[in-house]
Amino acid sequence: MRLLRLVLFEIWYRRGNFSLGVASATIAVAFLLGELAILREHDARTIRIIAAKEADTRARMATLEDDYRKITKELGFNVLILPRDQNLNELFAEDFASHTMPEEYVDRLANSRLVTIQHLLPSLQQKLKWTEVERAIILDGVRGEVPIVNADSKRPLLEPVPEGTMVVGWELHRSLKLKVGDVVKLLGREFKVGKLHPERGTKDDITVWISLKEAQLLLGEPGRINGILALECVCAADSLPKVRTEIGAVLPDTQVIEFQSQTLARAEARQRAATEARVAISRETENRAKLRQAQEDFASLAVPLASLVSAAWIGFLAFSNVRERRAEVALFRALGVRSWQIITIFLGRAVVMGLAGAGLGFGIFWLPSGAWPAAALHGIRDVRLLDPRSLLLVFIGTPALTVLASWLPTWFAAQRSPAEVLSQA
């Protein structure tokens, strides 16, 4: 007579008690697997949603790009023409070009019949100290817009500054309390304040504009300029190389850079759209993570609670089983069966109960899922449950739970004096 045989025979004999225990373990397992399935389904759905959003964003970005290309096809953009040997790093650091080129370049360009350029603004800029008022300023000598031969007559973008006058930036006139009509000295030469600029929040606020000729004289650069601003070049948004090639053909000693143009704005718009999309995806991911955390919190409370209730019920059934088998246990003791064997008989029963509960709980979730209506499953059907971790958790955890629940009644059974029962009988 093997102990396992004894255990199995007893289980069959008292199948009512055993079935109730198995049902309880099954419910606990189903609860655990249900929670796991919900969490995994949530993860799978999150991946699907994020992937869909990313795909949607990519598609929308592509559409947006195409739309921008179409919309901005006829819009111009700005370029700055500089001497070829001008170091761009220095230009951006100092706010002006230190190298110069002949003023004649602008005329050559104006007469070259380039159809891509709408407006030409030559200038000679330099950052210097306005010694009379002890201020660092940018002096900008401008000639106004140079008319382009054969171009449509358009209203000039920039009027020239009359000789003997100056236009003063906001920070300068504000701090120096200058008014239109004031006469001020700049580098030893008298100028009448002709115009005051409103606040722009750029380097223009510390700029003084005078005529190009006077600037060339003051700076000792007669007939020289250090930049030509070509505004509203008409071409496709992505055709800067074409503009460069055309200008380079006319002015080989120059270089062309894109300058605060709408192309930049478009790129920025695209960047902003991409950033917005990324933020939206990130927000969605965050929301899904919060939702998952909430589900995890619920599971972390509900699963132990279900396990505890199940364990209490199994413990009660085990106690009832032990009580019913008092005479049997006493007999086994009289026959010389040792304590560990009695413990094995009762805990073996608990292990079989746990394994049966685990199998049934797993079966409830796994096997008949094909027969369940899809709507009732909410996608759980697609979630892989048959992974080694779940199997391990369920088929080790459930017998462990039933053994733990049966431990105390079993211990009582093993410790109880057989004489008490045998003498009563």
Add this chain to the structure above:
Amino acid sequence: MKTIVRVEKLAKAFRGPTGKVNALDDISFTVDAGQLTVVQGPSGCGKTTLLLAIGGLLEPDSGRVFVDGQEMHSLSADARARFRADNIGFVFQQFHLVPYLSVRENVLTAALGRIAEPEPAAKGTNELLARFGLQERARHLPAELSTGERQRTALARALLNRPKVLLADEPTGNLDPENAEKVWDCLRSFASDGGSVLVVTHDPTPARKCQQVLRLDQGRLIACA
């Protein structure tokens, strides 16, 4: 004749609703090999307590019990169980058969404590079933047996491990005269084969056919003949 059971100044008291009750009070006697001893006395005189104490199932307050030279209560619980499995057979008035096991498996439960190889236990079971006329009932559950068959099953179980001592508590208490006689025949046969038998009974008839009679009253041994 070798002494198999020796009881020395055995005492056991219980706390009852009316105070302390002496179940066994300074009991001493011996049972030799081949001797059938009958313990008699009124209900509650301590007969069953004496049997359980000899079998090592009840710890006495004082005194000693030797079975085949081994002092029972000096052993640990598990060692005592092992000793009991090898040397002592029990028969109860209520049979105490395991309800979910067949007759054959009930007899085999005696081998649980011995960790014996299944083959000799199975062979011994077949022999005992044949001896007690239970071959036809071997696959039946206890609930499907007559009371006589149940007690014969219990006897077969008690004898499976070839014990040196058989302790029987009212073994014929629930049996008709015919079945009771069969049980007594079996017990006498066991004694005549060299075993020691200690039987608690109210039945005065078998006392005439045994080697020793112990009379207990209120936990005291009042006669030993």
